[in-house]
Amino acid sequence: MATRIRLQRHGKKNQPFYHIVVADGRAPRDGRYIERLGTYNPLTNPAEVNINFERALYWVEVGATPTDTARALLRHEGVYLMKHLRGGIAKGAISENEAQRRFDAWKQERISKINNIKREDAENARKVMKSRLEAETKVKEAISAKVAAKRAAEAEAEAAARKEAEEAAAAEAAAEEATATEAPAEEATETPAE
Numbered sequence: 688m689a690t691r692i693r694l695q696r697h698g699k700k701n702q703p704f705y706h707i708v709v710a711d712g713r714a715p716r717d718g719r720y721i722e723r724l725g726t727y728n729p730l731t732n733p734a735e736v737n738i739n740f741e742r743a744l745y746w747v748e749v750g751a752t753p754t755d756t757a758r759a760l761l762r763h764e765g766v767y768l769m770k771h772l773r774g775g776i777a778k779g780a781i782s783e784n785e786a787q788r789r790f791d792a793w794k795q796e797r798i799s800k801i802n803n804i805k806r807e808d809a810e811n812a813r814k815v816m817k818s819r820l821e822a823e824t825k826v827k828e829a830i831s832a833k834v835a836a837k838r839a840a841e842a843e844a845e846a847a848a849r850k851e852a853e854e855a856a857a858a859e860a861a862a863e864e865a866t867a868t869e870a871p872a873e874e875a876t877e878t879p880a881e
Contacts, residue, residue, distance in 0.1 A: 689713075692746060692753035692761070694727060695720065704728055707738060707757060709746050722746070727760055733804055738764050748773070768793060 689712040696717055698704030705727040708720035724746070725738035743766045747753070753761055761767055772786035781789075 690721065690746070690749075690751040692724065692743070692751050692757045694754065694756055702730065704730075707743075707760065709751055732808060733801055736760055736764060738766070740764065740766065740769075744769055744773075763797075765790065765794060765797070 690709055691712045692707065692709050693716075694705040695708050695710075696703060697706060707724045707727055709722045709724060710718070710720040714720065722742065724743045725736065727737075728735040738761070743761055743764070747761065747766055747770055758767075769786075769790055772781070772790060775781045776783055776786050
């Protein structure tokens with residue numbers, strides 16, 4: 688039986704989540720499998736991979752052929768590096784302690800790279816949020832300046848209208864006063880004629 692290490696699709700539409708499984712090569716993609724080795728979530732940044740390292744190493748050493756994606760995931764988790772180091776131990780090229788030391792050094796370097804990526808992503812997200820806030824603040828200031836200018840123009844127009852109304856009222860009062868003084872003068876001129 689030709690065994691394959693491959694991904695089995697789970698999750699919702701547009702939200703993929705995969706199980707990493709060992710299955711017969713003739714089985715359907717989401718069908719029966721021999722053993723489940725772990726999970727893979729491509730939606731997180733960086734992608735989240737959980738693998739039972741010992742069992743994955745066992746299946747790779749036994750001869751299960753992984754798909755391209757599964758091979759990449761196993762390589763990123765260090766399964767193929769450990770297989771390579773175990774081959775060196777079997778040939779007598781390196782000791783088991785040396786192999787473990789090399790693997791631990793590689794793993795620490797990998798963890799530090801992942802942490803750097805996460806830190807850079809967090810810093811970039813903070814910078815983006817800060818720039819958005821600054822842009823939003825500028826827009827709000829521009830809007831408030833326009834509103835203040837509009838209110839000032841309305842206040843000026845209202846003051847001008849009040850001034851015109853006062854001038855018109857003063858002119859009307861002056862006209863009434865003038866007509867009032869003219870009317871008694873006319874009456875005075877008319878009265879002696881009687």
